[in-house]
Amino acid sequence: MPPAKKRTRTYDPARIRTAVLAQLGNVRQAVRTLTPEQLALPTRLADWSVRELVAHIGMAVTAIGRSLDLPEPARPDASLLDWPFATSANSSAIDESTRRLARDHPDLDAYLADAERGLIRQLDAHPGTRLLATNAGALPLADYLVTRTVELVVHTDDLNAALPGLDIPCDRQALATATRLLADALAAKAPGGSTEVRVPPFAVVQCVEGPRHTRGTPPNVVETDPLTWIRLATGRVAWRDAVQDAKVSASGERADLAGLLPIMA
Incomplete structure (x- = not known):
């Protein structure tokens, strides 16, 4: 008898939304306390400063809006588990965009607040089944939102590594x-x-x-x-x-x- 096929894990969209917004809120609360000197410190991500890392976190959140601005794909052609393997393909473009955002948004707390408000509006306006064109392929909005927990948790840990004592907490659902x-x-x-x-x-x-x-x-x-x-x-x-x-x-x-x-x- 062949082995049973593994079932794909599913995620509760309401819990994922709450987790993403909670972790973004944790980051915002910490970022508003950072001094210019702290924002200029290096991180473990190549030659990004803390300022550029924070800008990248905002970019990870606004990625949903950028995808919503594109025409909706005709059909899904990727799965959630394709996403982790597709992240390195656009590394140079991501680096360039991150640096530009860091230059263009001197008030990072305001930038993250705008990103948060935009995300809430988008999630209220679009169903989880709405297809998005992503770097991994066409994914439902609900699935792509799951990937934002990875971005937020990973980069929260990057911020904590760059600034010992900052200790931004990880929302339990986002970490899970x-x-x-x-x-x-x-x-x-x-x-x-x-x-x-x-x-x-x-x-x-x-x-x-x-x-x-x-x-x-x-x-x-x-x-x-x-x-x-x-x-x-x-x-x-x-x-x-x-x-x-x-x-x-x-x-x-x-x-x-x-x-x-x-x-x-």
């Missing part, structure tokens, strides 16, 4: 969604059932070709916390460093994920 989406992307990248990846309390996926376990403790297990997983999946932390620092536990001959990470960059 980002964790699950990136875990599912790993399972899509390396389908199989020989390795179990656990990211408590939010996600458990099986991946990697090889003997499939059916009961009891699987022979190959990887376990880590949500933020470490997100850092691994986005290239902020190297697999070897996370293992050496005891941020990841990995047991079994198929538990080395170094060749599969990062998932997106």
Whole structure:
């Protein structure tokens, strides 16, 4: 008998909307306290400053509006799990746009406030089934909104890394969604059932070709916390460093994920 086909994870649109707006609010609250000197500090993202990182967060939110301004695609031709693998294709354009936005919006709190108001209007005006032309292909608005949790959580962590002590909190639902989406992307990248990846309390996926376990403790297990997983999946932390620092536990001959990470960059 062939193995059962895995069901695609679904997300509650109302909870995702609440999570996106909550995390954007967390970022806004922190950004309005930053001094010019702090905004000029470097980040771990190439040569972006904190100012440019904040501008990019706003750009991630306004991406929905830019897609809504385009003609609606005739039909969906991508899935939610295509998105993590498509993010690097437009890196040079994203860098150029980010720098321009940082120059054009000296008041970053006002910029983020405008982005927030615009997002609320757009979500009120359009159903979740409305198709958007995205970098991954044509996706429903509800699915694309899920990807915004990844953008917001990842870049919140980038801000916290650039400014020790800032400690912007992660909304629990936003963190859970980002964790699950990136875990599912790993399972899509390396389908199989020989390795179990656990990211408590939010996600458990099986991946990697090889003997499939059916009961009891699987022979190959990887376990880590949500933020470490997100850092691994986005290239902020190297697999070897996370293992050496005891941020990841990995047991079994198929538990080395170094060749599969990062998932997106």
